[in-house]
Amino acid sequence: GAGVSQSPSNKVTEKGKDVELRCDPISGHTALYWYRQSLGQGLEFLIYFQGNSAPDKSGLPSDRFSAERTGGSVSTLTIQRTQQEDSAVYLCASSFRRGVQPQHFGDGTRLSIL
């Protein structure tokens, strides 16, 4: 596509439920990144994929968070047993390759945990 596409744009769910967020990167971009942005804050890096591989998962906030990427394209970020502190905007970005910038961002998924 022309840009990074994320879905859903908004998600409201009850505490304890699982949620799945989707990111469709720019065609041809091998590097994909997930960030989290809390209200009025900067962006917090979560995880990076080069192709289908995530070399370092230490940026994920807890073991309730997981991410995968298949076919070198679409990625999903899954949050299990959601907590209220998980409420944030989850942003995805892609670039041709890490270190070959800039990263281009989608408009994010606004997640609200009731």
Add this chain to the structure above:
Amino acid sequence: GESVGLHLPTLSVQEGDNSIINCAYSNSASDYFIWYKQESGKGPQFIIDIRSNMDKRQGQRVTVLLNKTVKHLSLQIAATQPGDSAVYFCAEEDSGGGADGLTFGKGTHLIIQP
């Protein structure tokens, strides 16, 4: 830990004036710096970038200055327009092996007065 930060949370300027947004960074290994613009409800939009082997880079109405001696980055916007109202983030990366994602500052909210 090392981080990127901004000097001012809010900057108010008159339409038509020039704006200067400042950013301090502390990771001396950072070699790539980016400015993003984020409008309400949108993802960050790339404005301009600069590598550490440069001191200045110009785009359309924007200039980024990098002072590696004092670890300072600035974004200059010429003849500000109402459409420039947004939150501006600086971000940095150590492409030689540091964290896989960008490190973002908390942002400066630029307000354009009519």
